[in-house]
Amino acid sequence: MDEFDLDGVGETRDEAESRGQATWTIGELAREFDVTLRTLRFYEDKGLVSPRREGSARVYGRRDRARLKLVLMGKRVGLSLSEIREMLDLYDLRDGQVGQMRAAVERFNAQIAILERQRRDIEQALDDLKRTVSLVSGMLRHREARED
Structure with missing residues (x-):
């Protein structure tokens, strides 16, 4: 993913389309x-992105792409979809x-x-597991040495 950028996330579809945006x-x-x-x-389906339709095809604009970036970033850092939705809704307040x-923030x-x-x-x-591995490995070496 390229540099994080929210440009376009709060645009209405009409604003984005009037600028001749990429799709x-x-x-x-x-x-x-x-x-x-x-x-x-x-x-x-959850309303996080809203592509327009051209026939049966979904066409995503700049706004959808920016919102998708925000959704994926939110998921990556552990936010729930409802928390992400709240943030996206704030952008729509204008x-x-x-x-x-x-x-x-x-x-x-x-x-x-x-x-x-x-x-x-x-x-x-991890520290606990490493100590346990070290302990069990030592016990294993001791038992294997006794068997020889």
Whole structure:
């Protein structure tokens, strides 16, 4: 994924289309972001992205692509889809993005604290496992030496 950028996430479809934006098919976005077509359809069903239709084809614009980036970043850092949805909804308020930026900072700081706690727990678990492996390996060597 290229540099993280939310440009276009809060645009309406009409605003994006009036600027002559680029468009992507479902397959192109799936390949670019390494997700399945089913995943993109699921996000559409949940209202996280809203591609327009040309016949039976889904056509994703700049806004959808930016929103997909935010969804995937949120998933990667451990946010639930409902938390991601709340953040996306803030972009639709169109209040100059101050409110959504404050909410995003609060949400991200809370998630950072959770992830740091999880990292400490993982580091402790790894240390415990390494000590256990060392202990059991020593016992194994001792028993194998007695069998010889």
